[in-house]
Amino acid sequence: MNYRMTGRLLSYVLLLEAALLLLPTLTAIIMKESIRPFVYTFAILIAAALPFLIIKPRNTRIFAKEGFVSVALSWILLSLFGALPFVFSGAIPNYIDAFFETVSGFTTTGATIMPDLDIAPRSILMWRAFTHWIGGMGVLVFVMALIPSDGGRNIHLLRAEVPGPTKSKLVPKLRYTSVILYTIYFVLTLIELIALLIAGLPFYDALITSFSTAGTGGFGVENTSIAAYRNPAVEWIVSIFMLLFGVNFNLFFFILLGKFREIFKNSELRVYLILTALSTAIITVNTASLFSSVSDALRTALFTVTSTVSTTGFVIADYGTWPALSKAIIIFLMVMGASAGSTAGGMKVSRLMILFKNMLRELKHMLRPNSINRIKLNGETLEEETVRSASNYLTMYVSLFILSFVLISVDNMSIETNLTAVLSCISNVGPVMGTITPFGNLSDYSAFSKIVLSLDMLFGRLEFLPMFILFSPATYRKK
Amino acid sequence: MKIIIVGGGTVGTAITSQLAAENHNVTVIDTELSGITELSNICDVIGILGNGADVSVLKKADAQRADLIIAVTPSDEINILCCAAARKLGAKHTIARVRNPEYTELMNLMRQDMNLSMTVNPELDAAQALYRMLRYPSAAKVETFYRGRVELVEFTLPAESPICNKALSELRPTLKSRFLVCGVLRDDVMYIPSGDFVLKAGDVISMTAPDDDLTRLFKAIGIFKQPIRDVLILGGGRVTYYLETLLARSKIGSTVIEKNKELCYTLTEDFDCTVVCDDGTKQETLLEAGVEKADALLSLFDNDEQNVIMSIYAKTCRVPKIISLIKELSYVDFYKEMGLESIISPKSITASNILRFVRAMTQDASSEIESLHKIMGGKAEALAFIVKDDIAGITDLPLKELRPKSGILIACIIHKNKVIIPAGDDCIQKGDTVLIVTAGETINSIKDIVS
Structure with a gap:
């Protein structure tokens, strides 16, 4: 392990977090609220980052191991320090609650423990939503866009942080890849902000909703999420952007380059859109009797489907009371998530496609043992390595799910609540069903369960491997 | 610059890491996945799996907009084909490695038709380097500049040499020849020495001298070996x-x-x-x-x-003279410790030839790179520039008033076919060829020597 280099990377991340505090500080100044929580946190972050900035690493060489550990640690540190403003401001007095809230923010989950948002300082809500925006695209991706890369080894960081079964750079230079991704991200967010302003939202609400949608997070300003605005136009706009942020960002880059063939070739996009349309159609029919008009039913169904599949977690209707078929579809979408290379969580459409195709291949292999079959995705043959890692991902998902499900059951909540809470956290969706409504919050869980769920969110966002490697003793052995 | 390298073998790897380090946008094409993964793990490059002569693969690598394609697969035929295809697609320059002696004539015949910017042949380059070493057995390594008129020689200073423990400023009267010490490698650290630098036994010394003075110089230093x-x-x-x-x-x-x-x-x-x-x-x-x-x-x-x-x-x-051919350069330091003084590596010679071409593409019109050599085990570079224009702050200025960046040395000036080993009163003029030695700093143009 190259501890000094890992430390240095973490210091960069902390410095970045310090810089990001400027936005909520500015909000506090405008809203005439106390800026103290942010100033204190700023000072603590700078102090924490200093030691490793002063110590020069002996060599800057990092390998896959350092990449995974740096990514996992930086997400944990971000959340540990990012929780401080909540505590200092008194919005969330308990540190563990604040940690849960921050993890939920950075991992773009959007599950909250804050019972009443109306009494919280506006600047704190801004910070909460802003963590979504940063966490959506990835923190180290941002750091890489800023610092000049020394050598090519930083690719290990990108691999550990960007979700999806296959990871590649868009352009040869890692730094430009990061810049391109963040530019697309920024521009899309800006377009949504303008659209929401036109639809009539106040600037503050529009900004927070845009951050939340872009990161596919789900934190809002109102206790009743987007439903509070009672504005169909806003609901349509947010639905469309949730769908867009669930699309692989590489495809936006291809559109910019005019390579439209790549879009049509992309089978993941096709399946993602088809499944979204199909789910919306079924839920619309299934819940039609609950709404006064078909257009209301359709809009609500589309919003709920895009919100769940993109793992955002905005809510405009209490779908906990919907028929079982609709709820089952919502749970399936929760587990699946959206496309690889987007800001969404979940297993990812492409990974499910690989697993499904692999299953078909195994069946075919049983019938004709000598037949050779390769799995294709997006028109290209996949390496067996990728197929294997998708199966491995499934194993890790199921293991973590079962373990967490059992662990949080000690709080004696209903099975449905526990089930959806764990799935919602691993997939970074947010809302739960059962005794707690999708509008509700998780403050009823014990501190122990909150820590378990926080870890679930981190494991899910980083797709398990970095976190497992961080907690594996073998990582720190010399041999 | 946008550069595509076809073939991730030994030469491909050497060029890729060098060019990526010099901040070019590099794409590597190879038929083996393992090679690509390894390269993209250690260098900031993008890898594409496939045959470099396959047009769809070239298009995927965006060969249409590439500034340079370097084809260094093991097969000459694929290299030639790949360059021709890339050129047709719209790549600006192409370099192919052609090794088979039977194709030498073909390349002379076809270079125009194929629009090849350059062909490289590691084995031929290595043979030429070997030949130079055989002609000057006293030096461990010899590089020639300006059509053989100036030599840059590298040798280890033996303990019995009369120049041991002497400062550089005392040397010229004792040796009675024209020369300039460009670099000293001591304990794996490269020094660009000044006049008061004292030489010690075991130092690896890099020195420029006119071709005619070399034999006399070797005799005076005490390292002369019989032809x-x-x-x-x-x-x-x-x-x-x-x-x-x-x-x-x-x-x-x-x-x-x-x-x-x-x-x-x-x-x-x-x-x-x-x-x-x-x-x-x-x-x-x-x-x-x-x-x-x-x-x-x-x-x-x-x-x-x-x-x-x-x-x-x-x-x-x-x-008396032993030269070994080494392909894998990672262990060269270790071999030198074991007593192998003269080591030759075809891939590093070819890599520096290609590098010269790339540097020449990025430079401005005021000067042109004539040759580039890696010296002192890759720790320094020797570049020969042709000064094509008057440059304020460099030309017509006595060298004692020129303030080059640290780690840069003007090793030789060729003025109107006359070799000048520069002293403080000499100056660089338009039309001269200037030999520059640099440790660390990347130089693309003669302008880069001053800050």
Whole structure:
């Protein structure tokens, strides 16, 4: 392990977090609220980052191991320090609650423990939503866009942080890849902000909703999420952007380059859109009797489907009371998530496609043992390595799910609540069903369960491997 | 610049890491996934799996907009084909590696039609370097500049030399020749020395001198070795073939030991050297071929380990000049510690040739890179520039008033065909060729020498 280099990377991340505090500080100044929580946190972050900035690493060489550990640690540190403003401001007095809230923010989950948002300082809500925006695209991706890369080894960081079964750079230079991704991200967010302003939202609400949608997070300003605005136009706009942020960002880059063939070739996009349309159609029919008009039913169904599949977690209707078929579809979408290379969580459409195709291949292999079959995705043959890692991902998902499900059951909540809470956290969706409504919050869980769920969110966002490697003793052995 | 490298073998890897480090946008195409993954793990490049002569693969690498394509796959045919295709797609420049001696004439014939910017041939480059070393056995390494008029030599200073423990400023009166010490490598640290630098035994010294003064200089330093008349070559591959074409024009006689009968036949058919068809690693064969009396031994097997072992053996036989061919450069320092002084690596020579071409593409019009060599085990570069225009702050300024960046040295000026080893009153003029030695700093143009 190259501890000094890992430390240095973490210091960069902390410095970045310090810089990001400027936005909520500015909000506090405008809203005439106390800026103290942010100033204190700023000072603590700078102090924490200093030691490793002063110590020069002996060599800057990092390998896959350092990449995974740096990514996992930086997400944990971000959340540990990012929780401080909540505590200092008194919005969330308990540190563990604040940690849960921050993890939920950075991992773009959007599950909250804050019972009443109306009494919280506006600047704190801004910070909460802003963590979504940063966490959506990835923190180290941002750091890489800023610092000049020394050598090519930083690719290990990108691999550990960007979700999806296959990871590649868009352009040869890692730094430009990061810049391109963040530019697309920024521009899309800006377009949504303008659209929401036109639809009539106040600037503050529009900004927070845009951050939340872009990161596919789900934190809002109102206790009743987007439903509070009672504005169909806003609901349509947010639905469309949730769908867009669930699309692989590489495809936006291809559109910019005019390579439209790549879009049509992309089978993941096709399946993602088809499944979204199909789910919306079924839920619309299934819940039609609950709404006064078909257009209301359709809009609500589309919003709920895009919100769940993109793992955002905005809510405009209490779908906990919907028929079982609709709820089952919502749970399936929760587990699946959206496309690889987007800001969404979940297993990812492409990974499910690989697993499904692999299953078909195994069946075919049983019938004709000598037949050779390769799995294709997006028109290209996949390496067996990728197929294997998708199966491995499934194993890790199921293991973590079962373990967490059992662990949080000690709080004696209903099975449905526990089930959806764990799935919602691993997939970074947010809302739960059962005794707690999708509008509700998780403050009823014990501190122990909150820590378990926080870890679930981190494991899910980083797709398990970095976190497992961080907690594996073998990582720190010399041999 | 946008550069596509086809083939991630040894030469491909060397060029890729060098060009990526110089901040170019590099895409690597290879048919083996493992090679690509490894390269993209250590360098900031993007890898594409496929055959470089496949148009769809080239299009995927965006060859239409590439500034340069470098084809260095093991197959000459694929390299030529790939360059032709890329050129047709719209790539600006192409470089192909063509190694087969049978294609030399073809390339001369076709270069125009194929629009190739350059062909590289590592084995031919290596043979030329070997030939230079044989002509100046006193130096471990020799680079020639300005059509052989100026030499840049590298040697280790022996303890018995009269220049040991002397400051550089005292040397010129004692040695009575024109020269300039460009760099000293001591304990793996490279120094660009000033006048009060004191030389010690064991230093690796890099020195420029006019061709005519070199023999006198070597004698004065005490490292002169008798000219080579008879050389024993182990291995009869392509390097040997190209070397023989050069040796045929000189007075140096050679004996080649090669196991493969076909190769032996080709060599005897084309050259009048002695060819022994036997295993060159066997002591009996070497003794029979007269290793103990040979002036020089070249170990040119395909296998690094064999070359190292045979060179060490030749050292125990007290062969005055031993040169070993090494492909994998990671362990060169270790080999030098074991006593191998002269090491030659075809891939690094080719890599620096390609690098020169790339640098020349990025430079401005005021100067042109004539040649580029990596010296001191890659720790420094020697570049020859042709100054094409008057540049304020550089030309027509006495050198004592020129303030170059640290780590940069003006090693030689060729003014109107006259070799000037520069002193404080000399100046660079338009039309001159200037030899610059630099440690660390990347130089693309003569303008880069001042800040």
